[in-house]
Amino acid sequence: MGKGLSVLVAALAIVLALSVLVGISFGTVTLPLGTVWRVVLSHLGIGDVVKGGDDQIIWQFRTPRVLLAAVVGGGLAVAGTALQVLARNPLADPYVLGVSSGASFGAVLAVLLGSSALGGLGISGAAFAGATITLILVFTLAQRAGRIGPARLVLAGVAVSYLTTALTSLVQLQVNPLELRGTMFWMLGSFAGAGWDDLRIPTVVMVLTTAWLVVRGRWMNVMTTGDDTASGLGVDTNRFRIELLVAASLLTATAVAVAGGIGFVGLLVPHMTRLVVGPDHRRVLPVAALGGASFMVLVDLLSRVFDRPNEYPVGIFTAVLGAPFFLALMRRASKGTA
Amino acid sequence: MNVEVRGVRLAIDDVVIVHDATMVVAPGEVHGLVGPNGSGKSTLLRCLYRALRPAAGTVLLGGADLWRDLSARVAAHRRAVVTQDATADLDFTVRDTVAMGRTAHGGLFGHYAQEDDRLVDAAIAEVGMTWAARRMVATLSGGERQRVYLARAVAQQAPVLLLDEPTNHLDVHAQLELLGLVRDAGLTTVVALHDLDHAAAVCDRVTVMRGGHAVVTGAPADVLTPALIEDVFRVRVHVGTHPLTGALHLTFAPLSTTPKEPT
Secondary structure, eight states: HHHHHHHHHHHHHHHHHHHHHHHOOSSSSSOOOOHHHHHHHHHHSSOOOOOOOOHIIIIIIIHHHHHHHHHHHHHHHHHHHHHHHTTTTTOOOOTTTHHHHHHHHHHHHHHHGGGGTTTOOOHHHHHHHHHHHHHHHHHHHHHHEEEEOOHHHHHHHHHHHHHHHHHHHHHHTTTTTHHHHHHHHHHHHHHHHHHOGGGGGHHHHHHHHHHHHHTHHHHHHHHHOOOOHHHHHOOOHHHHHHHHHHHHHHHHHHHHHHHHHOOOOHHHHHHHHHHHSSSOHHHHHHHHHHHHHHHHHHHHHHHHHHHBBBOOOHHHHHHHHHHHHHHHHOOOOOOOOE | EEEEEEEEEETTEEEEEEEEEEEEEOOTOOOEEEEETSSSSSHHHHTTTSSSSSSSSEEEEEEEEETTTTTTTHHHHEEEEEETTTOOOOOSSSHHHHGGGGGGOOOTTTOOOHHHHHHHHHHHHHTTTTTTTBBBBBGGGHHHHHHHHHHHHHTTSEEEEEEETTTTTOOOOHHHHHHHHHHHSSSSSEEOSHHHHHHHOOOOEEEEEEEEEEEEEEEHHHHHOHHHHHHHHHHEEEEEOTTOOOOOEEEETTTTOOOOOOO
């Protein structure tokens, strides 16, 4: 099974590289393509150094933002894949466990109170803390006698997510209109303002977690056959479920902390991947990671050029593209169980 | 490898399902678990395949405590399982499904050794499914699927085989064929069976369960007496000899039946 996968992964890597180049080439401000290429090449050590505003727009603003979109898109796709295995539910995604809404709550709280009130956490830090606290809460609610049931996990996630969403709305009504726009943008997700510094932690988390899950691909396959069968085949299902939960949370919390709440990528990409490469997670994970990265880069580009010079939150576009897919999937799933 | 269940109590959400089960399965024997619905057969098996931790008592596999001495992975080197929940994901091919039997033997990166390939092919051949190796499990009949799950357990290369009502939903031919394959596998086997007649024909010994207690263990001919069956299963029974095979043969009638005078 190795050869076909290598070809597909190589092809997707090329698609991703092209998406990144396209993402860097177009944007709110129109620059000649020749300039864009010269700047990128100069920073890769080829050709002359380009000075001035063009260099700054392309290398300090666009490039890190496009790369962050790739990292976050890939991370969310991998997180969704893990959560679907963990919850044994095709409709699971990072939103279902309330991680995204918990992070949003942390972020708007930081906006309202100022970061000093939260012990010097910035908005990202507050979002990460919100995601982590939500997760511990969901996790505690979902377990019973030391075991985590998939159905209980989803229900606890949905309940907690409603609660944090309500609290977020409450806080939003207290902030002034200018800040409100900022929190809105953040809740729907955006890569605007990303710099090179924002890229480091998400990249490390994303690469290490994905690699770890690929190593666990066989166990993920076995998990889809049911808890009893998985136990029989030698997987400690409860421990592995916790492992998957930690991996998915780490990915989601990191992504939400840097880019806000971006829905549907974690749902859409794993399913499209499974349609193409089948159910084997050793294939699904790398393909979903690369596919999610390209998808997010292109959606981010759409958010910038849709109504120039205005920028829109990416969450709007992922939802517009993702909702019909979600509904189609739901209709198919309910047909299957009826 | 022998299997020992000693004073096991099992509860699900604080409801005690198995109160006190003790049984010893000798190496190489086919051991049946029989009893009415709700008697605790499946629950006891779930404990043996390490999905349910006992509230009291111990389970020993070849002398090692399943819960204290063996990890999930090492336990899978000692016993393989055919469960009732094995229907969840049918998107895998027969070969990929059977290859899952090698999960506990894989290296860190989950790659297959050549040895794994050979064992998987041999297991598929053993249950007569080589012709369907590349087919999706979803396209197979119930009996064929059950053979695939048996092959997955065989590929695990464990000395003990556990099966939870493997003949459910199968037609008569598929039932007999599957039980024949289980016998031919030659492993120490614990099988929960609904059908007492199958248990009588296939098992070396049976343990009868009622209301969460293991009532009695012994050879089918000694244990499955009219008095016990009437008492535990609340049916009238005629114990005879199968006219074709010579095996123990049970025929049932409602408790209210008045036996006809022999003619």
